[in-house]
Amino acid sequence: MTPRLYLSIGSLERRLATGNMETLQFEPGVNVLVGKPNTGKTKWLETLDYLFGDSGESPFEGQADEPLADKYDAASVELFIGDERLRIERRWKEPGAKNKIFVDDTPFSSADFQRLLLEKLHIPILHFPKGNPMSGQTWPELSFRTLLRHMYRRQLFWGDIADKQPESDQHASVLQFLGLAERIFTDDYGELIRLKMESDRVRARRDQYEGTLKELAGDVLTDPVPQSSVTEASVKQAESQLLGELEELRARRTNILSAGRDQAIQPEMRTHIERLGEKRAALVVGLEELKIRQSAVAERRTEIFQYRADLNEESERMKRALDAGEVLADLRITHCPACDQPVTSTPTKESCFLCHQPLPDEPMIEGLGAARLLFERERLGGELDEAEQLASVLEQEDKNLAAEISRSHERLRMVENELAPARTAVSALTQEDVSAIDMALGELNERQRQIGRLKAALELGRQLTEKVSSIEREIEPIQARVDEVMRATDFAEAESRLADGMNEYLQAINRLRPGAWPHNPVTVDVSRWTFRLRVGSRRWDKALGGTDSLYFLMAYQYGLLSLSDKEGAHYPGFCVIDVPGEFSGEAVEDKENFIVQPFIDLLGRESFKGAQAIITGAAFSGLQGANQRRLSLVFTA
Numbered sequence: 001m002t003p004r005l006y007l008s009i010g011s012l013e014r015r016l017a018t019g020n021m022e023t024l025q026f027e028p029g030v031n032v033l034v035g036k037p038n039t040g041k042t043k044w045l046e047t048l049d050y051l052f053g054d055s056g057e058s059p060f061e062g063q064a065d066e067p068l069a070d071k072y073d074a075a076s077v078e079l080f081i082g083d084e085r086l087r088i089e090r091r092w093k094e095p096g097a098k099n100k101i102f103v104d105d106t107p108f109s110s111a112d113f114q115r116l117l118l119e120k121l122h123i124p125i126l127h128f129p130k131g132n133p134m135s136g137q138t139w140p141e142l143s144f145r146t147l148l149r150h151m152y153r154r155q156l157f158w159g160d161i162a163d164k165q166p167e168s169d170q171h172a173s174v175l176q177f178l179g180l181a182e183r184i185f186t187d188d189y190g191e192l193i194r195l196k197m198e199s200d201r202v203r204a205r206r207d208q209y210e211g212t213l214k215e216l217a218g219d220v221l222t223d224p225v226p227q228s229s230v231t232e233a234s235v236k237q238a239e240s241q242l243l244g245e246l247e248e249l250r251a252r253r254t255n256i257l258s259a260g261r262d263q264a265i266q267p268e269m270r271t272h273i274e275r276l277g278e279k280r281a282a283l284v285v286g287l288e289e290l291k292i293r294q295s296a297v298a299e300r301r302t303e304i305f306q307y308r309a310d311l312n313e314e315s316e317r318m319k320r321a322l323d324a325g326e327v328l329a330d331l332r333i334t335h336c337p338a339c340d341q342p343v344t345s346t347p348t349k350e351s352c353f354l355c356h357q358p359l360p361d362e363p364m365i366e367g368l369g370a371a372r373l374l375f376e377r378e379r380l381g382g383e384l385d386e387a388e389q390l391a392s393v394l395e396q397e398d399k400n401l402a403a404e405i406s407r408s409h410e411r412l413r414m415v416e417n418e419l420a421p422a423r424t425a426v427s428a429l430t431q432e433d434v435s436a437i438d439m440a441l442g443e444l445n446e447r448q449r450q451i452g453r454l455k456a457a458l459e460l461g462r463q464l465t466e467k468v469s470s471i472e473r474e475i476e477p478i479q480a481r482v483d484e485v486m487r488a489t490d491f492a493e494a495e496s497r498l499a500d501g502m503n504e505y506l507q508a509i510n511r512l513r514p515g516a517w518p519h520n521p522v523t524v525d526v527s528r529w530t531f532r533l534r535v536g537s538r539r540w541d542k543a544l545g546g547t548d549s550l551y552f553l554m555a556y557q558y559g560l561l562s563l564s565d566k567e568g569a570h571y572p573g574f575c576v577i578d579v580p581g582e583f584s585g586e587a588v589e590d591k592e593n594f595i596v597q598p599f600i601d602l603l604g605r606e607s608f609k610g611a612q613a614i615i616t617g618a619a620f621s622g623l624q625g626a627n628q629r630r631l632s633l634v635f636t637a
Contacts, residue, residue, distance in 0.1 A: 004565055005121055006573030008612035010078035010085070012048055017073050017093075026614060027627045030600045033616045035631030041616040042155050044631075045578050049152055051077045051088050052117075053101060053110045053145055081120045081572075082610070088113075114144035123147075123570045124182040127190065128172035139190060142172050142181065150177070153557060155578040155616075158549070160541070161533065161556050171531040177560055178494040179568035183485055184528050192478045199471040206464040249440055283412045290408060294401040301394045308387040315380045322377075491526050497569070499524040501562030502533075502555040505598050509551065512594035517551055519543070550580070554595055558602065565607035573611030593623045600625040 009026045016022065024033075024044060033041050073093035079086040089102040100107040108116065118125050127139035149162040150173050157163035162170050175181035335342055351358050499522055506517040520536035533556070535543040540552055557575050564573035579592065599613045604625065620628065 004573065004607070004610070005082040006080075006564065006608075006610040006612070007117075007121060008080045008574060008610060009048070009614070010080055012044065012051075012078075013076045014047060014072050015074040015076075017071060024629055026612065026629070028610050028612050029603045030596065030626040031612065031614045031629060032596065032620045032623065032626045033614060033629050033631065034618070034620055035616075036618060039631040039633060041631060042578055045152070045154075045576055045614070045616070047075050048077060048576065049148070049154075051075060051090055051101075052148055052152075053113050055099065055110050080610075081117075084120065086120075110145075111141075111143070115141075117144045121570075121572050123176065123572070126176075126181060126185045128168070128181065128185045129193070130166070130168050139185075142176060142185075147173050147176060149173070150560060151572075151574055152576040153553065153578060155580055158553055158580060161553065167531075171529075174498075174526065174531050177563055177569060177571045178498065178526065179566075179570055180489060180491070180494055180526070181570075183489050186482070186485065188478050188481050188485075192475065192482055195471055195475050195478065199468060199475065202464055202468050202471065206461065206468065209461055209464065246445075280412065280415045283408055283415060287405065287408045287412065290401055290405045294398065294405065297394055297398050297401060301391065301398065304387055304391045304394060308384065308391060311380055311384045311387060315377065315384065318377045318380065322374075486528065495524040495526050497563060497566055498526075498559045501559030502552075504562065505555040505558035506551065508598040508601070509554075509594055512597055516594070517548070519548065522552070522555065551595070558598055561599070561611070561613065562602060564611050565605075573608065574613075576614045578616045592617050593620060596620065596623060596626065 006028075008028050012024045012026070014022045033044065035041050074089060074091045076087060076089040079088055087104050089105075091097040091100075091102070097107070099110065101110060101113040102108070103113065103116065115125060123144075126142055128142050129139050146165075146169050149165050149169075154163075160170075162173070165173075172181060172185070175184060502522045502524075506522065509516045522540070523534045523536075525532040525534065533540045535552070541549070544552055554577070557577055560571050561573065561575050563569040563571040579595075596615055596617070599615065600623075602608060603611050603613060620626070
């Protein structure tokens with residue numbers, strides 16, 4: 001059996017603004033924090049809660065007793081996890097440290113500190129769904145603070161197993177304590193949920209697409225749309241039928257025009273009219289080609305003009321460089337670049353006046369630079385001349401094309417003037433029939449475009465169907481693994497562990513105070529989705545009154561603590577219970593002993609060595625087997 005790692009508190013300290021320390025010492029086992037009302041028991045426990053990663057600015061933030069926030073400036077706790085000791089400190093008055101948690105003087109954020117505790121306690125770090133797993137919400141991490149709500153019962157939080165905590169968080173926490181969460185909230189389960197949600201989205205998109213497609217097809221297809229769906233075969237049939245109608249209308253139009261021509265134009269004029277028609281068509285095509293050439297020439301001219309402007313700008317820069325060279329040529333080095341002292345040696349023509357080395361026979365560097373600049377200027381001048389020539393050629397070509405376009409327009413007008421009488425004669429005979437056919441052709445052409453869109457939509461539907469099938473193929477092996485894990489998960493054993501612990505407590509207090517628990521035993525229902533505590537067949541919060549609810553919640557704390565030594569469970573053997581000022585309707589002095597004695601007996605077992613419970617109370621008179629820490633100073637307003 002794996003050695004158990006229990007969490008316990010050694011010492012709890014608060015540092016006063018004066019530098020003095022207030023300290024409480026605790027030991028493994030049951031510790032009772034005793035004191036009359038207003039002696040600070042709850043404030044000590046709230047300090048401990050703050051040290052466990054509360055995100056507030058101080059343990060007294062937002063409370064009525066604001067002077068306490070000024071009275072203290074730091075707090076620390078000595079934690080034991082198994083044999084390992086950790087010193088946890090919060091320094092809320094230190095600049096930049098308000099939101100830091102110091103572990104042995106190493107700063108941590110609240111989230112990182114909680115992960116550290118989970119890792120050291122060997123509690124799996126996992127994510128769980130908030131409510132319905134298929135809701136699409138991001139799965140948050142099950143943090144130590146979420147679990148702590150079940151380990152630390154505050155004085156005012158005795159209305160639920162973890163007051164003001166969503167049911168999804170309660171469910172995940174209990175599953176974690178029982179050792180079931182790591183088998184349920186697996187990576188496979190998260191991936192399965194993601195794939196199912198994606199499959200649902202694609203299915204919904206496909207359904208919406210099919211509905212829209214049917215509405216569109218109803219206006220396009222001549223035959224009624226089947227109730228199931230629009231098929232590729234029905235679209236192809238409609239397309240083939242439409243092409244036949246188009247060919248028929250075009251043939252009718254041609255026949256009508258031919259008949260009108262034969263009736264309106266004399267036979268000897270038909271050949272001339274046909275030649276004019278061919279000439280007009282050739283002119284239209286030639287005119288279009290000329291316009292394309294003119295557009296290309298205009299684009300090329302724009303490029304040449306820009307190139308010429310760039311060359312002119314570069315030539316101007318060269319000219320300025322030459323002018324600067326002439327101005328700066330006479331400047332000489334007057335100070336040594338190494339020591340900045342004036343150069344006083346007398347220069348000679350044979351050696352350098354600065355370094356005194358013999359001068360080379362080749363031309364001086366400045367001479368070479370000037371020659372290079374002159375060469376570049378000459379090159380730029382040649383390129384400028386070439387650009388000017390090319391611009392002139394393009395300008396002339398543009399003028400020629402414009403003249404040719406003008407001549408083509410004139411020839412086209414002449415041909416159309418010759419054709420006008422024949423057109424008028426034929427139009428008078430055929431206008432009504434041709435217009436009706438043209439309208440029908442327009443409608444059929446539009447239907448043809450819509451059928452093309454239908455074909456594209458059918459392809460989209462096929463892709464959506466294939467995507468759904470692909471996702472389903474991914475889901476199958478993951479679903480099988482998740483189902484296998486669920487079948488191998490013994491929920492009944494986990495339920496009985498918690499239920500046995502709670503009933504053991506209730507039976508114990510009945511022995512110590514007969515009649516304290518007159519109800520049926522507690523039953524626990526745990527599944528992948530839900531967690532329910534019942535008394536008999538009814539939910540506990542519906543079956544119990546105020547006093548019995550307090551006993552029940554004490555039993556819940558005991559039941560969780562009893563899981564600590566169970567193999568596979570992840571409860572860290574630690575609980576803090578801030579008992580209300582009145583328990584069972586009367587002031588609690590020695591009367592409260594019977595609610596604590598079962599905890600003493602439980603933690604006295606060998607398997608619970610190192611576990612710890614901290615319970616507050618007014619007196620605990622005569623209680624044996626517990627470590628008492630007494631507070632006597634009463635704080636008054």
